[in-house]
Amino acid sequence: MRKHRLRLVVAVAAVLVAAGAGTASPAQAHDTQSTLADLAERHGRYFGSATDNPELTDTAYTAVLGSEFDMITPGNGMKWYASEPEPGVFDWSAGDEIADLARRDHQRLRAHTLVWHNQLPGWLTDREWTADELRAVLKRHILTEVRHYRGKVYSWDVVNEAFNEDGTYRETLWYKTLGPGYIADALRWAHQADPHAKLYLNDYNIEAVGPKSDAYYRLAQDLRAQGVPLHGIGLQAHLALQYGYPATLEDNLRRFSRLGLDTALTEVDVRMPLPADAEKLAEQADWYRDLTAACLAVRRCVGITVWDWTDKYSWIPAFFPGEGAALPWDEEFRPKPAYAAIRQAFGER
Numbered sequence: 129m130r131k132h133r134l135r136l137v138v139a140v141a142a143v144l145v146a147a148g149a150g151t152a153s154p155a156q157a158h159d160t161q162s163t164l165a166d167l168a169e170r171h172g173r174y175f176g177s178a179t180d181n182p183e184l185t186d187t188a189y190t191a192v193l194g195s196e197f198d199m200i201t202p203g204n205g206m207k208w209y210a211s212e213p214e215p216g217v218f219d220w221s222a223g224d225e226i227a228d229l230a231r232r233d234h235q236r237l238r239a240h241t242l243v244w245h246n247q248l249p250g251w252l253t254d255r256e257w258t259a260d261e262l263r264a265v266l267k268r269h270i271l272t273e274v275r276h277y278r279g280k281v282y283s284w285d286v287v288n289e290a291f292n293e294d295g296t297y298r299e300t301l302w303y304k305t306l307g308p309g310y311i312a313d314a315l316r317w318a319h320q321a322d323p324h325a326k327l328y329l330n331d332y333n334i335e336a337v338g339p340k341s342d343a344y345y346r347l348a349q350d351l352r353a354q355g356v357p358l359h360g361i362g363l364q365a366h367l368a369l370q371y372g373y374p375a376t377l378e379d380n381l382r383r384f385s386r387l388g389l390d391t392a393l394t395e396v397d398v399r400m401p402l403p404a405d406a407e408k409l410a411e412q413a414d415w416y417r418d419l420t421a422a423c424l425a426v427r428r429c430v431g432i433t434v435w436d437w438t439d440k441y442s443w444i445p446a447f448f449p450g451e452g453a454a455l456p457w458d459e460e461f462r463p464k465p466a467y468a469a470i471r472q473a474f475g476e477r
């Protein structure tokens with residue numbers, strides 16, 4: 129699309145200026161290059177990136193974010209600690225900044241996340257709740273936040289990371305106090321507050337067929353049978369070279385499609401033990417190519433989101449010490465082999 133291409137030229141110019149490259153004309157080098165969003169769109173998919181509020185002051189960064197992608201996700205700004213820091217007191221500043229950016233750049237928004245066990249405010253975790261009290265708190269949170277963003281959101285990650293690796297329910301505050309019914313309740317309240325948003329369950333280590341993805345498969349079957357508004361399953365896809373590629377990804381996506389659900393790769397990164405070298409980056413590129421191809425092979429896999437696009441702002445080094453280099457662009461915003469591999473998977477010659 130012309131719109132994307134124009135924005136890409138501007139973005140590339142900004143990066144080159146930031147990198148101090150004065151000689152080559154960015155237009156010469158790139159004016160025929162389509163963006164990942166353009167390529168995905170040709171296949172009826174989107175290509176998105178997470179982003180986070182602190183990095184939005186980096187204009188070379190926002191130039192690429194605004195041009196290369198047609199979907200964005202707040203990495204933190206819509207989580208409970210940010211949106212309801214005190215009971216009944218809502219703070220939309222971080223989430224709104226990202227929703228406004230999406231609107232400015234003509235992007236859609238994957239909103240993330242309403243019910244999770246991490247990044248909760250202290251007022252919620254530092255005391256005991258009865259089931260009735262906690263249900264009322266959860267209902268108010270979901271109705272208020274989803275209403276606030278109504279009309280601006282393509283999809284909501286309603287419940288995040290509900291299962292353990294062995295497929296049993298994770299013993300979160302929600303599960304322990306409310307039982308497994310909190311998931312259906314959360315979906316119903318979210319649907320009530322924004323009937324047009326697609327509602328997802330989202331988790332990591334569910335890319336392959338196995339006990340954890342089986343748990344989602346069974347839950348999704350149950351919820352659909354009960355008429356609960358569930359529209360998609362988000363496979364985070366925080367992958368790591370040392371654990372091997374999830375070879376059953378495509379089969380797994382397909383079985384969820386057959387339940388009548390959308391699927392999406394929602395938080396993709398492919399980390400590696402540091403330092404990165406040519407061999408590891410080549411293997412990483414293969415993985416990005418393969419996961420893109422897997423999504424394209426399954427009709428209801430609607431799109432791919434990377435968990436930010438540049439290693440400069442990746443969460444990996446802080447959370448997995450000694451690992452990193454997980455994203456398609458390096459810390460200097462130079463495309464890595466993974467970037468070309470994704471383009472190749474989209475059939476670009």
Ligand code: XIL
Pocket residue numbers: 180203204288364395443
């Ligand atoms: C991460 C953010 O990227 C970090 O900035 C934050 O400190 C911790 O959370 N699964 C999820 C995301 O669903 O919300 C997490 O995001 C990464 C793992």
